[in-house]
Every structure is written in structure tokens, then in C-alpha cells.
Amino acid sequence: MEILRIENLRFAYEPGQWILDNINLRFRKGEFVLLIGPSGCGKTTLLYCINGLIPHRLKRGIRKGKVLLNINGKWHDAASLPMNVISQHVQTVFQDPEIQFFKLHVIDELAFTLENLGYSREEIARRIEFATKACGIEHLLNKDVFSLSGGEKQRVAIASALAVQPDILLLDEPTSNLDPVGAKMVLETIERIAKHGSLVILVEHRLEETSKHADRVIVMHEGRILVDAPPKKVYGDPELLQKLYEIGIRPPWPAELISRLRKKRILPENAPVPLTVEDASNIIKEYLKQGQLTPIKIPAPDIPSIFSSADNNRRPVIEIKNLWYMYPDGTVALRGINLKIYEGEFVGIIGNNGSGKSTLLLNILGLLRPSYGKVYVFGKDVTKISVAELARHVGLVLQNPDLMLFQPTVWKELAFGPRNLGLPKEEIERRVKMALKMMKIEKFAQRDPHRLSRGQRHRVAVGAVLSMIPKIFIADEPTTGQDYGSCKDYLELLAKLNKEGRTIIVVSHTLDIIARYCSRVVVLHRGRIVLDGPPREVFARADILERIQLDIPYITRISLLLRDLGIPVALRIEELESYLEKSLVQR
Amino acid sequence: MRLGVYGLALTFVLLVLIGVLAWVADEQRALPYEIRVPHIPNDITIYDGSPISVRHIVLLLLVGCKEALKFQNYLVILISWTVSWFLLGGMARKIRDIIFGIIFQYAVMILYLSIVHVRITLYIPESIIPAFCAFFASTGMFLLLKKLRKYDFFEVLEKKLNIRVEPGYKYEIPVPFTCPNCNAVQYSNAQYCWKCGTDLTKFYNERAR
Numbered sequence: 077m078e079i080l081r082i083e084n085l086r087f088a089y090e091p092g093q094w095i096l097d098n099i100n101l102r103f104r105k106g107e108f109v110l111l112i113g114p115s116g117c118g119k120t121t122l123l124y125c126i127n128g129l130i131p132h133r134l135k136r137g138i139r140k141g142k143v144l145l146n147i148n149g150k151w152h153d154a155a156s157l158p159m160n161v162i163s164q165h166v167q168t169v170f171q172d173p174e175i176q177f178f179k180l181h182v183i184d185e186l187a188f189t190l191e192n193l194g195y196s197r198e199e200i201a202r203r204i205e206f207a208t209k210a211c212g213i214e215h216l217l218n219k220d221v222f223s224l225s226g227g228e229k230q231r232v233a234i235a236s237a238l239a240v241q242p243d244i245l246l247l248d249e250p251t252s253n254l255d256p257v258g259a260k261m262v263l264e265t266i267e268r269i270a271k272h273g274s275l276v277i278l279v280e281h282r283l284e285e286t287s288k289h290a291d292r293v294i295v296m297h298e299g300r301i302l303v304d305a306p307p308k309k310v311y312g313d314p315e316l317l318q319k320l321y322e323i324g325i326r327p328p329w330p331a332e333l334i335s336r337l338r339k340k341r342i343l344p345e346n347a348p349v350p351l352t353v354e355d356a357s358n359i360i361k362e363y364l365k366q367g368q369l370t371p372i373k374i375p376a377p378d379i380p381s382i383f384s385s386a387d388n389n390r391r392p393v394i395e396i397k398n399l400w401y402m403y404p405d406g407t408v409a410l411r412g413i414n415l416k417i418y419e420g421e422f423v424g425i426i427g428n429n430g431s432g433k434s435t436l437l438l439n440i441l442g443l444l445r446p447s448y449g450k451v452y453v454f455g456k457d458v459t460k461i462s463v464a465e466l467a468r469h470v471g472l473v474l475q476n477p478d479l480m481l482f483q484p485t486v487w488k489e490l491a492f493g494p495r496n497l498g499l500p501k502e503e504i505e506r507r508v509k510m511a512l513k514m515m516k517i518e519k520f521a522q523r524d525p526h527r528l529s530r531g532q533r534h535r536v537a538v539g540a541v542l543s544m545i546p547k548i549f550i551a552d553e554p555t556t557g558q559d560y561g562s563c564k565d566y567l568e569l570l571a572k573l574n575k576e577g578r579t580i581i582v583v584s585h586t587l588d589i590i591a592r593y594c595s596r597v598v599v600l601h602r603g604r605i606v607l608d609g610p611p612r613e614v615f616a617r618a619d620i621l622e623r624i625q626l627d628i629p630y631i632t633r634i635s636l637l638l639r640d641l642g643i644p645v646a647l648r649i650e651e652l653e654s655y656l657e658k659s660l661v662q663r
Numbered sequence: 664m665r666l667g668v669y670g671l672a673l674t675f676v677l678l679v680l681i682g683v684l685a686w687v688a689d690e691q692r693a694l695p696y697e698i699r700v701p702h703i704p705n706d707i708t709i710y711d712g713s714p715i716s717v718r719h720i721v722l723l724l725l726v727g728c729k730e731a732l733k734f735q736n737y738l739v740i741l742i743s744w745t746v747s748w749f750l751l752g753g754m755a756r757k758i759r760d761i762i763f764g765i766i767f768q769y770a771v772m773i774l775y776l777s778i779v780h781v782r783i784t785l786y787i788p789e790s791i792i793p794a795f796c797a798f799f800a801s802t803g804m805f806l807l808l809k810k811l812r813k814y815d816f817f818e819v820l821e822k823k824l825n826i827r828v829e830p831g832y833k834y835e836i837p838v839p840f841t842c843p844n845c846n847a848v849q850y851s852n853a854q855y856c857w858k859c860g861t862d863l864t865k866f867y868n869e870r871a872r
Contacts, residue, residue, distance in 0.1 A: 398835040400816065408823055412832030415851040416839065448816045449835075598851065604832075608850060609857025620855055 079105045079243050079275050080126065085141035087121055087130060089527075095121045097299040099141070103277070106244065107271035110286050110307070111279045113296035114324045114545035114559040115531025119279045123246045126277070128154050128162040132480050145244075163532060164193060167237035168246040168449045171253065171530075172224070172230040182224075183217045186239050189511015193240070207239035210272065211265045226429055227258025231265055234441060244275045251282055252556050253475070254583075255429045255585050256627045259285065260339045281559055284328040284630055286312070288351040311335070329588070329630035329649060330356035336653050353630055360493070360656070364641065392416040392452075393548055393579050399449035401435050401603075409435040411603035417581065424590035424611070425583045427600035428625060433583045436600070437550060442466050445530030453548070468497065471546030475553035477537035481525045486517060486536050489525055493544040511539040514569055531558045538566065550577045555586045567593050587629040591615060591647040599626065616645045743771045758806065831867025 080103040087096040088663045092268040103109065104204050113119050116158050124130040132155075143154040147165055153278040154162055170176060179185040185509060190200045208214045211231045216224065221232060230250050237245060241534040247266065251259035259282060267289045270276040280286045287293065287307045295303040295310065302319060303310055311331035320327060327335070330350040337343040343363060350356040361636045394417040401410040409432045417423055425433050439451050442458035451458045453466060474480055499507075512518045515535040520528060525536045534556075541549065549570065555563045563586070571593050574580045584590055590597055590611065597614040599607040601624040607614045615621070628636075635646040635655070642659060646652035747768035817833055820826040836852040843866050847858035855862055 303828055398832075402820075408820065408824070408826060412852070414838050418850075476871075496853045596850075599853075605851050605853040607857055608853040609847075617855065617857070617860055620860065660771045 077105050077573060078145070081142075081144040081151070082122075082126070083142045083144065085122075085125060085143060086139070087118075087125060088138045089136065094433055095299050096125070098297075101294070101301065101304070103244075103275050106270065106273045107275050107287055107291050108267070109275070109277045109292045109294060109325070110283075111277055111294050111296065112281070112283065112325060115562050116324075116529040117296045118299040120248055120529075122281065123168065123248055123277070126154065126244070127166045127168045127246055128157065128159050129153055130161050132162075147243075149606055150406060155202055159370075160193075162187070165242055166244045166246065167235050167240050167242040169230070169237050169250050170250065171249045173250075175231035176233050176236070177221050177229075180220055180222075182213065182219050182221055185221055185232060186217075186236050189236065189240055189361060203239045203241060206241070207235040208538055209239055210268055212261075213234040214269065224227065225258065226254045227261045230254060230258070230262050234262070234265055234269070238269060238274075242274060244277070245269060247276070247278045247280075249279055249281065251280065251285075255589075257428055257625055259585075263289070281555075283326075284330070287328050288577060289333075294308075295320065295323075295325065299435060303615035307351060308349045311351070314339070324564070326335050326560035326564075329353075330634065331648055333634065333652060334359060336580075336649065337656060339581035340653070342657055343548060352454060353633045356634050357638060360638060361641075390418045393419050393454055395450075395452040395455075396436075396440075397450045397452075399436075399439060399451060401432075401439060402447040409603055410439070412510050413603075415598070415605065415608075417579060419579055420574065420577050422571070422580045422593060422595045423582070424594035424597045425581065425600060426585070426587065426590055426626065430602075431600040432603040433600055434552065435603075437472065437552060437581075437583065440550070441470060441472055445663060467493075467546075468544070469546055470548045471544050472550045473534075473538050473552065473554065475556050477530070477533040478526075478539060480537045485522050486512075486525050486528075486539075487521045490537055490539050490543045493540060497544070507543040508544065511543040515539040515540055516565065531562050534558060535562070535566070538569075546578070546617075548581065550574060550581045550583075552583045553585065554582060555584060556588055563589060587615070587627060588631065591629040591632060599624075601626075611647055612645050615647065715833055744768050747771050829864060829868055830871035831869075834871045836867055836870065 080101075082099050082101040085096055086094055088094045099122065111119050121130070124134060125139070126248070130137065131139050139155070144151045145154055145157070145162070145165055147161075154166075162473055176206075178188050183204065186204045187200050190203055195203070208217065211234055213231050213235055216228060216232065217640055221229065224232065230253075231310040234245075234247070234250070250266070251262050254262060263282075263285050266276060266278060268491070270289070278286060278290070290307050293303070293305065293307045293310045294301060302323065305316070310320075311327040312335070314335065317327060317335055318554075326332065328351060330353055333356055334343060334347055337360075338345050338347055343359070347359060347363070348355075351612055369479070394415070396413050396415040399410050399413040399415075400408070402408045413431075413436065425436065427433050427557070435444065439446055440453065440458070442451075442453075442463050445459050454469060458466060481489055483492055487508060490511050491504050494504045494507050513522055515538055515606055517532065517535050517539060520532065520536070526532055528536065534554075538554075551566075551570065554566055554570075567582075567589055570580050570582070582590065584596065594611055597607070597609065597611045598605055599614060599621070606624060607617060607620060615628045616636070618628055618636060621628055627633075629647065631646055631649050631652050633645050635652050638656075639645075643652070643655050646655060750766060817828050820828055831852075838852065839848050839850050841848055842856040842859060842861060842863065844861040845856060845859040847856055849856065849863070852863070852867060854864055
């Protein structure tokens, strides 16, 4: 049964700049739809049109066309229905669950909407039981919402929406702020909800975890629908794949690997499209078994020389000596860290939420004072110099760019730092232009940064740090809320800065990024360093990483499953492709 | 900035304390001690032996005489205090920074009062000296205990928070070092060797011994 129709929908925030352009879509009950597209393509705006925020709350802008909801067998235009009616049939879960919380305790939060809709006590209790079971949060009912982990908060937000038992559930990047463990928790919950019969429309960048569950993938670009098809068709058709690459969307790694092997004729053109790591390795092994491929063992690449010999003449830019940090509530976040980071390194710091990554960064920047131990940056104790002085040499881009933006225009935002350094006007202008160009945000120079999309705001925040030309650049979760194309551009930029001699430190949950760009990976778990070495070796320690519930990059996972074919551990798809090309010879 | 706010609050507390102690003292006796602030061309009398009252305490806080209670002077004194802490507050990292901040803000205030040609003379009642000794002794003890407490950090973890700390994590492990099993270079005290996967905790504990 059709539940939602979008007919000729167009929307512009400013006259002449259509964010949505001639959208025509139809949705059925019980579908699980994955909505993807590059940053700024209109995904969130489309969700706002479906849930009635446009035009009922966001009154500015020009809206044309119709969003029709099927309520009790009759079609209604969302623009003419009051919000309290829409919210009984359409519920939304946003990226940041905290902005949706009204109450202090989980059970009160779940009951809030139902109380406002006038349900009886018995009905409220029944619906809460349904929602908590579906989301697996029975054990959290009496807890304070703000004491929960990121994954738990997001599940509470989903349960709160689900308690209304909506016909349509919209989720706008619900896992972007979560670590892999939290994301997995949330996505499993969403899959269960779709099976219950609601239409689920999920906006996500994590395609590997979501594509395998989706019935349909809708790709948007510049406000238009580019593709609307089942996942295997979208990722399996070479022409559609090419369109995805052109707009900066990377298909799930398993699908991309097989697609590349098909293009190189290592696998036949009709080889099936896998959506999981196991499927990809099984397809390769199947062709091997059928006798179409013959394996040849190839040697593993050498370990980088910096890890082969201790060079005592190298200058550490960051030196940490037996660092312990305890928060005022007694939480011990760092437990005896000894670490040296050298000039010119590209270091990735990984670990689950609560492992101490952010606390470590804050100690390096002098924003937190060690409870015990010392931190030195360029040989100076960070507790003896001011944060302002440190900021001349160390730049930090936060996970949430909104915490860094406060100027009325992008230009002023980028000029703020150099101006505070007391630089001459010409130098400020040169640096701002350089940063605008590097981040590809020249066209936004005179715009209010708060009116840009999240991914664009992130680029402004990075530009603001780049204009300071720091010697050490620290990026906290640089891929949050970014599409693949933007992530790649950003990391390529960091790699370029690294080649110029700058030290780069990246904290990320996106292990593929870490594997591709970093020369060193530091794994944190419960405040301690568990592993610290070249990425290839670190990610090969799958047993240790599994013990601390940390995943490994998808490509590395596939290569480990193909180990018995003599394939070495691979970090990048190009490596694995090359190994398979060399080692699998067509008969 | 938080330490700066504490400094501002501490200034008020200190001066109220001095005022209260002066009130407790026998204010009717003559005051034999007098300190002249050098190199200041003008001076004011803060305490001239009159009975201590709220008015005198306020004057003491403002380091001024009656002229200080005029609105424009009061406003400028407040501005000078606020400006001083805005200048210093962000840099205050330790107690000595706060002490310097308090001295600095009074220097700014005295400078202002000198410019408006107010006489400054600092008097200290005789009976306040034991109070000052007690104050400095207790402050010194507090700072010493704070310094000593640093070395009991692990005691706090073990006895109060029930967190067992292995000896290898109580001391600095000089990096880089090589894995005792495979000689791979380690640039941090990671729990496992990146190359051979050996658990290095035993190595750290032995090194700590």
C-alpha cells in the first residue's frame, strides 16, 4: 500500500536557488529506503518537507508541488495538515538526539509525546513497552537521558519516535556521531523497526552497514533524483556506479571491489554484486573453486623504515610522559600514557567512545591539566604556556563545527585567527584566499556560515584553522556528516599538508580513512594505548582488536578472509585489487 | 577564565578578612606601623585609627578615601578591577598567577588614584601581625599539602576509587624502546607489540621495579 507520494516538489530557501528541483517519488508501507547524496544536495530539506517542518515551522522559502500522506486511506497534502496531525503519522530522528530530549529520565521522554497526544495511561504503557522492546532499551528506562552513551541516546530518540507508532519514520544521519559499536546498535534497531511495517527513510553516509538491509536506494544530486533502484542494481550497474563516482559517492567497499575486478576482467561481467565482506570473499573463492582463477602467493610489502629502527635524532613535537587524567566525578579517562609523536608524522588515533581520545587531545592542547604526568609540545610543558600561545602552532578542528563558528561571514571567520596573530592586512587576505581555495568554499565567502549545510560548515571550520598555518594540525572526527567526496578532498588536503612537513593527528571512527592516509595508528582502549604501529600491522592484529570491540577496515577484512589464497593484508582497495590481479591468473 | 574569576573572588575575601581582623583589633590604640608606598607622588589615608565600620571597610576595599565613593570614581575603580582580570584571567594557571593578579589590579587602582591626586598611606594595626602570620602559615601549609598530594595520586586511585594500578603504569617509560621479543621499535607504551603481538605489560612492570 502506498503511504507517501511526492509530486513535482520544488523548494528554495532563497529565490532562484532551488534546493529541491522537481522531486517525484512514491513510497510503500514497510519499505526501508536509503537516501544518499553529497553534502548540500537537499536530503535534509526533503525530510523537512515530508515531516511538515517546511512549511509549518520554516516559513521562509518558496515551496511548490505536493507532499501527500495517506492517512486512513485518504490522501492529504502535508502543507495543509496541522503539525499535531502530521506528527502522529510521521516521526523524525535527527543527527543529534539531545536536541530532541525534553525530559530528564528515559521513561518520561518516551511518554512525553504520547501524553501530549492525549493517550490513556494504559495505552502509553503499552506503546512504551513496544518501543523499548523494539529498540532494546528496557534496562535504560530509569536512567538520566544525559548520562547515556551516544548509541544509547540515539536508541532512546528512536524509541521515543517509535512509541507514537508512526506510519513513516525519518532518520537523518542517526549514526554520524557514533562509534562503530554504537552505530551497529542503532542500525540493527532500525532494521527491526522496518520489519514492523513502518516506512523507514534513512539518510546515511555509512553505506556498508545500511545497504544490505535497504529495499531501495535513492541517490540525490543538486536537488534532483539521480537514481532510485534496489541496492544491487545501483551498485552493480557500471553506468550507475560511474554516476555515483562523479558526484562523490563511493559504493560499499565489497561492491566496489567486485566492480573493479569485473572492469579488469579478473572476474566476469556477470559476477554478482556483494553487499557484505563475506559475500565478496565468497564470490572470489567461488570463481577459484570453479577453476576459473589460479592463486599465486605474493610477498607482503615492507614495513616503513621509521618502525624498523629507532632514530634518536628525530625531534618529537609532542611528548607525553606517564599521563593520567581523572575528571572531577572520579572517571579516570587516561591511565599512564607514554607517547612520542614526531615531526612530519600522520597519526591516526582510534578507539571506541569512552576510550580517552578526546581527553588526550584536550591534554595536548592544554585545555585540560594532567592529573599526573607531563605533556610537552615543541619541548614546552603545556601547563606553563597559555592556550593562546599553543594555538599559534597547534590547530584543532572539532567534530561539531558549530562550536567553532561565530562570525557573520565565512571571510571574517577565516580572517579571525590571523588577525589575532597581529598579521598585516595583506598577509591576512592572502591566507584567507588560500584557505578558501583549499577548502573549495570561495563562493561562500560573504555568506553566513550558519546558513550552510553541515558538511559546508565543517569545511569553513577547517579553513579557519588552515588560515593560521599551524605546524600541528589535529582533526577530531573529520568525516562526521560528510559524504565520501568531501571526506576524500579533506583527507587529500591533510595528506598534502603532511607532505609539506606538517604533523597531522586525526581522531576518527572511519577506519578506511585511517588505513588509507595514516603512517601510524594509535589504538586506545579504556585510557591506555593498546597498539601503536604501522596501520597494516595494527589492523592485521584482528584478534586483539576484536577483544576490545574495535572493527577493522572493510578492505582489510576482505583481505584477511582471502589469506588462505596467499593474499597479504591490504589497507586500500587499490592494493587489494593489485594483489588479486597479480595473484589470480585467469586460465 | 575560571581561575580569573576565582582570583576576583579571592581578592574580595582577602580584603573583607583584613577589614574584619582590623575590626577585632583594638582600633582605639595608636598605630605605630606605617608603610609608605614608594615612588607614588600622592597618597591617601586608608585607616587613621577611627572605629572600624562598614564604611571604612568599603573604603579599604576601594583603596581610597571619600572621593572614591563618588560615582565616577567608583565606576572607574570597578572598571580597573574588571580590566585587570580580563587581562590576566585567561593566563591564570596557578595560585601565583592569582596573587600576581591581585597585586596588579591594586597597582592599576593606585595608579588611577594617583592620577586624580589622592593621597595614599597604608597603615597596619599592631594586632593584625599575628593574624597575617597565621594567614601566611595556613596558606603555606595548604600549598605544601597540595604539592605533597601530587605524589599520592596513585594512593587516591587505589584507596578511594578502588582502581588497581600496575607498577608499570606508575612511572614514565622512556620511548622509543624495542620489543624484548622481536626488537620492533615502540614509540609508546602500547600494551601489545604491533609486530609480534607480545603483551608488553610484564616488561613495563619489570622496568618499573
